[in-house]
Amino acid sequence: AQSVAQPEDQVNVAEGNPLTVKCTYSVSGNPYLFWYVQYPNRGLQFLLKYITGDNLVKGSYGFEAEFNKSQTSFHLKKPSALVSDSALYFCAVRDPPGRGSYIPTFGRGTSLIVHP
Amino acid sequence: GAGVSQSPSNKVTEKGKDVELRCDPISGHTALYWYRQSLGQGLEFLIYFQGNSAPDKSGLPSDRFSAERTGGSVSTLTIQRTQQEDSAVYLCASSFRLAGGGGDTGELFFGEGSRLTVL
Numbered sequence: 001a002q003s004v005a006q007p008e009d010q011v012n013v014a015e016g017n018p019l020t021v022k023c024t025y026s027v028s029g030n031p032y033l034f035w036y037v038q039y040p041n042r043g044l045q046f047l048l049k050y051i052t053g054d055n056l057v058k059g060s061y062g063f064e065a066e067f068n069k070s071q072t073s074f075h076l077k078k079p080s081a082l083v084s085d086s087a088l089y090f091c092a093v094r095d096p097p098g099r100g101s102y103i104p105t106f107g108r109g110t111s112l113i114v115h116p
Numbered sequence: 117g118a119g120v121s122q123s124p125s126n127k128v129t130e131k132g133k134d135v136e137l138r139c140d141p142i143s144g145h146t147a148l149y150w151y152r153q154s155l156g157q158g159l160e161f162l163i164y165f166q167g168n169s170a171p172d173k174s175g176l177p178s179d180r181f182s183a184e185r186t187g188g189s190v191s192t193l194t195i196q197r198t199q200q201e202d203s204a205v206y207l208c209a210s211s212f213r214l215a216g217g218g219g220d221t222g223e224l225f226f227g228e229g230s231r232l233t234v235l
Contacts, residue, residue: 032222043120043207043226044159051222090159097220102147102213103172104224108158 002027002100004093006107013081014115021076021110023091032094033074034104035065039087047089050074051096061085081114088112118142120227122208128233129198137193137230141210148191149211149224150183154204162206165191166213198234205229 003026013019025031032051036044048059050067058064065076076089088111092104121140129135141148150162161175165185176182180198185191195202209224 034223036224036226041228043122043228044209044224045226046223049222094222101172102166102220103149103161103164103175105161106151106159108156 002031002093002095002105004091004105004107006089006091006110008110009108010111010113012113012115015083016080019078019081019085019112019114021089021091021112023074023076023107024072025074025091025093026072027093027095029099030096032096032104033065033067034092034094035059035063035074035076036090036092036106037087038090038109044090047076081112083114083116086112086114120208120210120225122206122227122230124230125228126231126233128235130235131200132197134194134196135198135232137195137206137208137232139191139193139208139210139227141189141191141208142212142225143189145210145212145225146188147211147213148185149209150191150193151207151209152204153207153229159207162193195232198232200234203232203234205231 005024034049035047038044050057055067088109090109091107094104123138146167148165151159163183164172180196183193207229209226213220
């Protein structure tokens with residue numbers, strides 16, 4: 001069974017500083033990994049994904065994430081945080097096509113707060 | 117419209133009443149998902165539709181919950197005899213995938229959710 005863990009309920013960072021939101025996963029085979037962002041009273045919005053290829057993937061709004069197979073991690077990063085990045089971030093994992101379910105499993109979410 | 121549309125955006129009901137939540141996916145998207153988001157609980161999978169295949173209902177929490185998808189497009193999630201623990205935001209998402217798995221880009225496109233409050 002696939003699972004994903006976001007060990008931090010909340011991350012606080014000062015504007016202009018780098019940010020990291022952690023995610024670890026468990027899935028058989030090569031995973032599909034995703035990050036989504038949720039602003040208040042809105043649905044989830046896709047940020048980036050890893051399917052295959054380069055371990056460092058770049059996404060929307062200057063975010064990037066690094067796939068680390070040995071550590072089964074997919075941490076979300078940004079070199080310089082903005083106040084407007086404050087939101088709820090979800091990591092998700094899914095089996096690759098033909099290896100299981102097409103249903104992604106989501107983490108519990110991490111609240112990112114960027115202080116001015 | 118261009119995105120996933122859900123209605124109503126807010127629903128307040130009394131314990132024991134039935135409710136229906138509607139989802140209109142992105143045109144052409146073959147896969148449709150329902151998730152439930154409770155405070156501090158992340159996203160809980162409820163049900164998944166793919167084309168004309170039988171839906172995956174493995175996430176429905178009880179037989180009070182049901183969903184259908186008519187004509188491969190609009191979906192309705194029905195909760196019968198609502199309980200206070202059903203209070204949550206119900207999120208719908210869609211994606212494109214061919215029957216054999218081709219065209220699968222993986223990411224889901226979410227609606228803004230239906231907030232259900234059971235008094």
